[in-house]
Amino acid sequence: MTAADTDLRPRISPVTIRPSLGRRVRDRGATIAIYTAVFVALAPLVAVLWAVVSKGMDRLDLDFLTYSMRGLGAQDIGGGAYHAIVGTAQQVGLASLMSVPLGVLVAIYLVEYGRNSQLARTVSFVVDVMTGIPSIVAGLFVLAFWVLALGRGFSGFAGAIALALLMLPVVVRSSEEMFRLVPDDLREAALALGVPRWLVICRVVVPTAAAGLVTGLMLAVARVTGETAPLLLTVFFTDSINVDPFHGPQIGLAQYVFDQAIRPSDAAVTRAWAGALTLMVGVILLNVAARLLARWKAPKVHQH
Incomplete structure (x- = not known):
């Protein structure tokens, strides 16, 4: 096949697939739920770490x-x-x-x-x-x-x-x-x-x-x-x-x-x-x- 034959092929433009509104809403809701769960799980741990470090450092020494x-x-x-x-x-x-x-x-x-x-x-x-x-x-x-x-x-x-x-x-x-x-x-x-x-x-x-x-x-x-x-x-x-x-x-x-x-x-x-x-x-x-x-x-x- 020559280059000329290749140029004569019909060019197919890429098709952009857009998700439906319902899928986008569900995706956004799932993302928010996941980040909320991560925050809820980390918040008590961070609070405990902050309390222990902030109050323990006042007395912790050699x-x-x-x-x-x-x-x-x-x-x-x-x-x-x-x-x-x-x-x-x-x-x-x-x-x-x-x-x-x-x-x-x-x-x-x-x-x-x-x-x-x-x-x-x-x-x-x-x-x-x-x-x-x-x-x-x-x-x-x-x-x-x-x-x-x-x-x-x-x-x-x-x-x-x-x-x-x-x-x-x-x-x-x-x-x-x-x-x-x-x-x-x-x-x-x-x-x-x-x-x-x-x-x-x-x-x-x-x-x-x-x-x-x-x-x-x-x-x-x-x-x-x-x-x-x-x-x-x-x-x-x-x-x-x-x-x-x-x-x-x-x-x-x-x-x-x-x-x-x-x-x-x-x-x-x-x-x-x-x-x-x-x-x-x-x-x-x-x-x-x-x-x-x-x-x-x-x-x-x-x-x-």
Whole structure:
């Protein structure tokens, strides 16, 4: 076909399709509804953030982070939350040591070994039930079994057990979902080469799901960091630093905020706001760390 023949073709002008008035009205209404929903969802969060930051910054300083409440009363100015920060770090750390390995192993069983088995369905049902258990019920269980029946007394470790019970179903579910996202082709290719299943899990499945695992585990940690009810029943209170989580009462940041907020003193309420800001910043840092670790652990795609 020559250029002359091409020029002789009838030229078809583009047709502009205009939506009807009804469609435009529905589209505009849906857009307004979506933006309104976003605003309604963000407004309380922004209000809480503004209140905590504006009121907590008045008291949050280096002294607040490095001093405890030992020897100070509710009316006294000064003091800090160092003992609560230490308590939270120890309790959440111990809870993670108990729940993370167990939760990941349970998830590996559900995905890799127990597919469609009766035991796997039973374990999955129990995990679902544990997910809906109120946090105070976990605290009551540890109080009745560990603190009273066994006579271990209040301690940071008792609180860590309660937190581990709350973390466990979250770890299992998040890890299970990440393992299910690993393509079966990777497993089958490794098994076809004669690699044992346990080695396939360690060398193929877990590294492939590492990014999602880290994110889920860090979010589980962030979730229990702000728990108060189970710690009120298992850890009790203290105004001084207790670095031994296995003996004697401790206090966490959430308990510290509760304890200071109920005291009839402006100084105590100011400390409560500062403690809330410290707790909020800690949770935000955990979420940021989870995203950075997930990006670092994500599989690298090399383009040739």
